[in-house]
Amino acid sequence: MLDTSPLAPDCFPDLPPVAGLDMAVSEAGIRYEGRADLWVLRGQPGTEIAGVFTRNNAPGAPVIWSRRALTARVHRGAPRLIVVNSGTANVFCGRKGVQAVCETAQGLADVFGGTPESVLISSTGIIGEPLDPSRIIHKLPEMKRGMSDNLWEASARAIMTTDTYPKGATATADICGRTVTINGIAKGSGMIAPDMATMLAYIVTDAAIGQDALQTMLNEFNATSFNAITVDGDTSTSDTVLLVASGTVGYDKITDAADPALTDFKFALSSVMLDLAHQIVRDGEGASKFITVNVAGAVSDQSARAIAFSIANSPLIKTAIAGEDANWGRIVMAVGKAGEPVDQDLLTIKIGPYILAANGALSESCTGAGVEAYMKNAGIELFCDMGLGKGCFTVWTCDLTRRYIDINADYKS
Amino acid sequence: MLDTSPLAPDCFPDLPPVAGLDMAVSEAGIRYEGRADLWVLRGQPGTEIAGVFTRNNAPGAPVIWSRRALTARVHRGAPRLIVVNSGTANVFCGRKGVQAVCETAQGLADVFGGTPESVLISSTGIIGEPLDPSRIIHKLPEMKRGMSDNLWEASARAIMTTDTYPKGATATADICGRTVTINGIAKGSGMIAPDMATMLAYIVTDAAIGQDALQTMLNEFNATSFNAITVDGDTSTSDTVLLVASGTVGYDKITDAADPALTDFKFALSSVMLDLAHQIVRDGEGASKFITVNVAGAVSDQSARAIAFSIANSPLIKTAIAGEDANWGRIVMAVGKAGEPVDQDLLTIKIGPYILAANGALSESCTGAGVEAYMKNAGIELFCDMGLGKGCFTVWTCDLTRRYIDINADYKS
Numbered sequence A, B: 001m002l003d004t005s006p007l008a009p010d011c012f013p014d015l016p017p018v019a020g021l022d023m024a025v026s027e028a029g030i031r032y033e034g035r036a037d038l039w040v041l042r043g044q045p046g047t048e049i050a051g052v053f054t055r056n057n058a059p060g061a062p063v064i065w066s067r068r069a070l071t072a073r074v075h076r077g078a079p080r081l082i083v084v085n086s087g088t089a090n091v092f093c094g095r096k097g098v099q100a101v102c103e104t105a106q107g108l109a110d111v112f113g114g115t116p117e118s119v120l121i122s123s124t125g126i127i128g129e130p131l132d133p134s135r136i137i138h139k140l141p142e143m144k145r146g147m148s149d150n151l152w153e154a155s156a157r158a159i160m161t162t163d164t165y166p167k168g169a170t171a172t173a174d175i176c177g178r179t180v181t182i183n184g185i186a187k188g189s190g191m192i193a194p195d196m197a198t199m200l201a202y203i204v205t206d207a208a209i210g211q212d213a214l215q216t217m218l219n220e221f222n223a224t225s226f227n228a229i230t231v232d233g234d235t236s237t238s239d240t241v242l243l244v245a246s247g248t249v250g251y252d253k254i255t256d257a258a259d260p261a262l263t264d265f266k267f268a269l270s271s272v273m274l275d276l277a278h279q280i281v282r283d284g285e286g287a288s289k290f291i292t293v294n295v296a297g298a299v300s301d302q303s304a305r306a307i308a309f310s311i312a313n314s315p316l317i318k319t320a321i322a323g324e325d326a327n328w329g330r331i332v333m334a335v336g337k338a339g340e341p342v343d344q345d346l347l348t349i350k351i352g353p354y355i356l357a358a359n360g361a362l363s364e365s366c367t368g369a370g371v372e373a374y375m376k377n378a379g380i381e382l383f384c385d386m387g388l389g390k391g392c393f394t395v396w397t398c399d400l401t402r403r404y405i406d407i408n409a410d411y412k413s
Helices: A061-069 A094-112 A133-137 A140-145 A152-158 A211-223 A260-282 A301-312 A315-322 A328-337 A369-374 A402-410 B061-069 B094-112 B133-137 B140-145 B152-158 B211-223 B260-282 B301-312 B315-322 B328-337 B369-374 B402-410
Strands: A021-026 A038-043 A048-053 A080-088 A120-126 A167-175 A178-187 A200-205 A240-245 A290-298 A348-351 A354-358 A379-385 A391-398 B021-026 B038-043 B048-053 B080-088 B120-126 B167-175 B178-187 B200-205 B240-245 B290-298 B348-351 B354-358 B379-385 B391-398
Touching (some): A021 A152, A038 A094, A038 A152, A038 A200, A061 A094, A061 A240, A080 A200, A094 A120, A167 A260, A178 A260, A211 A240, A260 A290, A315 A328, A315 B402, A328 A348, A328 A379, A402 B315, B038 B094, B038 B140, B038 B152, B048 B061, B061 B094, B080 B094, B080 B200, B094 B120, B094 B133, B152 B167, B178 B260, B290 B301, B301 B328, B301 B391, B315 B328, B328 B354, B328 B379, B354 B369
Parallel strands (some): A290 A379, B200 B240, B290 B379
Antiparallel strands (some): A048 A240, B167 B178, B290 B391, B348 B379
8 A cells, every 4th residue: 555645635525415416335356355446326317428538549348338338328217327446447358358348237237227338337457357247246236225425535435546545526616596516536646557547537516418518518628637637648548537417406408518607617617627637646656746837838729738748748857856956958858859849049938936048048047046945845837938829738747756666666467 | 977787788899990080089178077078070071971860849059050061062172070079968058059059160170171061060968058169179289189090989988978888889891892891989878868868879981972872871770770769758959860971992982872782881880870779778877678669560660660669658668677577558558559550359469478468368478487587687578469560660768767767856957
């Protein structure tokens, strides 16, 4: 068991019940002993679900299944079901893996009702070890009897693998004069180790919003939250983010993401997603610093994104920050290697409030006690103004420490 | 001073003189005390030079200068000159950096003859510290008096920064019944730390080959040697490879790279370049394993290259190999994240002679004493057969160890 990350929040936030949704956790003994490793979330009939999944071209059987389940026909009056296990990722298990997913979905439908085709499944843990679906299925009747609307922290813990703390966030928003709740839980510790550190997030609300509108909002905010973080540049085969709306709050269901009634909701949703994304970075393997990389003045947002990720994924910059060194030369290198337009004479680089380089050369404030003291903070902000246009993007990452190597070199598959 | 890499060759090879070329080294005291940090190479009039440079979009002033020098008009009867200093990279120094390059070139032309525009310049060392050209210029008269055709090891040492050993290689080839020599020296330790570990290589021959033909061959072999290695995925602002042909061997100058007379020469040239490229990886910061990543069966060579680099740059794979763990799951992840076509059911993964995965699932030989013993070797071969086509590519890299973090986190800019 790893020590809790030094960047962890003080405690798990107080997540209220969300009407129309209940859940259960169980110790299925898939890989871990003496802890919950199975979570079922049930939405009342009519619940709408949107999802985004890993872009890895070798996705796991649960991801392939869940992509299809999002578009499956849901029987009127049937509940919507999400099941998540930790311990094995059920990835690269050939036909056995596909079989395990089918049997798990059938098991859920048998116990809770509805069709197996609409059950969403996530698995996280080691790759290549097939999931034994009977371990899940024989726990389901007991879980059904124990369904509760108030098990958020236990749920966040059940989906953990190498995470050192459970991750949750909550917010409220106003839609048409009614207050709706948004809760989210997530897991991930590395972006993203495939063995034990897939990124998963489940965001739920009692708002009444149609699937297409949910999907549009999820895509938009995913780009600037879960898709704007990196720990080690590696991409899991199982990443999944689901957005679930039970629709219990009484107003006409909103079906257009551009509806002005969603303005406040969008703000709250993006806050919850960003909060969870930051918590994943703060639990990055071996992290000792939380790093914000702001790039502005690029020729486009896409160009700014490429430059920000080039900086955030550079092992040389991440090790420099671990060593509390304001190594602006490595930032120049990473800006240049992104392959995006650069004019060195227009480039400005800041660390925190200190201008390190401007007009193609070193600034006088690049050394000295101010910068040196700033580098000792647990939160470090890097800022690059390219001086070329209006494109901007922000990426969050953590430093690269001896502990990352310890965790990943000592791990045995 | 760092300890010599455990992967270093036993000794510097015996490089013979190359007719038409001589050189000198000097202690200019640019940054280091008590060691040579300056090298001048002189080619007799008529010497032809080809070059490839960093793709980083924030290149140093010496790179910008040298790119132009390759196409400058060379006075008949004037020597060709290359000057290299270690200690400062003269990168991101604004107008001062450009001025330093101009003055250095003028100084060379004043002492050795020829025009400043045709002098090639490389600088390697820290970024952002301007080069003081007078330190170079006042050493030149003494260096001119001491020119010798037999200073290869001293030259390889003069261009070192964080390298833990000097890098050289030599071969002979037959062109039109005459034996020509190819010598090469290189430096680099990380692909490539911008502070102190730019990659530089200088390959020289007495063969008579025109500039265009040299450039064609350099581009071709560079793609599969210096551009097929990675230590940390970072790209220097100063990378330079020059190919110099003095043309002293008596036959008609060959001007077409496709000339069949060059067949043996090409083989020898590619061997020298690959040898030097491997030596750079073997001196990778903190390296304890030399890793060969072979990808075959991809839809194209380009696709195979992307997959091979995705594997070779994955911190999770590099740390697993440092930990002597045959973690094939991380290889599946890296194959998938390359964004190239994958059919999991056709994928075969081998480590050394052991098949770890085939037909979309784990092979039985993936665990056991055989693989475990193999992982203790200093050389590790990974092989992925995508099963899709005929595309193949090989990349060389090293593992990611605690020492990489030690070297890069403890370094102060």
